[in-house]
Amino acid sequence: MPYFELQKDEFKLPPAYFADIDGLLAVGGKISAENLLKAYGEGAYYWHHPLKRIQWWSPDPRIVLFPESYPWDEQAYKQLSGKYELSVNLNFENLLRLCQEYYNRETQMGPQWLSERMFRIFMELHRQGYIQSIEVWDQGELAGGIFGATIEKLFFGEYLVGTSDAVMNFAVSSLIKKLCEKGYKLMDMQKETVFFQGIPYEEMARLTYVSICKENTMAISNQAFKP
Secondary structure (H helix, E strand, O other), X not given: OOOEEEEOOEOOOOOHHHOOOOOXXXXXXXXXXXXXXXXXXXXXXXXXXXXXXXXXXXXXXXEEEOHHHOOOOHHHHHHHHHXXXXXXXXXXXXXXXXXXXXXXXXXXXXXXXXXXXXXXHXXXXXXXXXXXXXXXXXXXXXXXXXXXXXXXXXXXXXXEEEOOHHHHHHHHHHHHHHHHHOOOOEEEOOOHHHOOOOOOOEEEOHHHHHHHHHHHOOXXXXXXXXX
């Protein structure tokens, strides 16, 4: 099935079931803070290869994580808490720059690339309260973190970065702890940039996922996490 081509002057994604077998739903269109929120609400996400057109994806099944059922290792978390410091929404700009250092490699240019345009869009969404970030510090230096968009009680993961597996483990665990505290229903982790080895994810049928997205984005909320 051919994908849809979007016009820059009108952002209207086709129904998710029109996606091809790999999950590609549409290409083109204008990417903006507003349109990114619309895509989340319709169960789609973007990939933006630096040398290609914007792609909008809605694969089946979707990869999700349910915060309430996350298998906690309290002892391991306490050990990491004693080694690293944690902040919430404190230094998002530098976290984005750290993601660029990690993912933007000229020899491996791919959809993980974090462009300056997306940098500006994420900063705008952060100012509006839709982007939430967890930052991990090691001896006063920013060592990693994770961020994504929040709409109602859904978290849409975007990027995870860290100087070590321990840093990324602490970032993910701290995020899920915050999601549990705030009563979030699920974390979308379809993107490779939020995957971490050992995370117990689950598969959800696209139809169910899209329905949950639409139900939870009827009234958009931008309440930020609290430290």
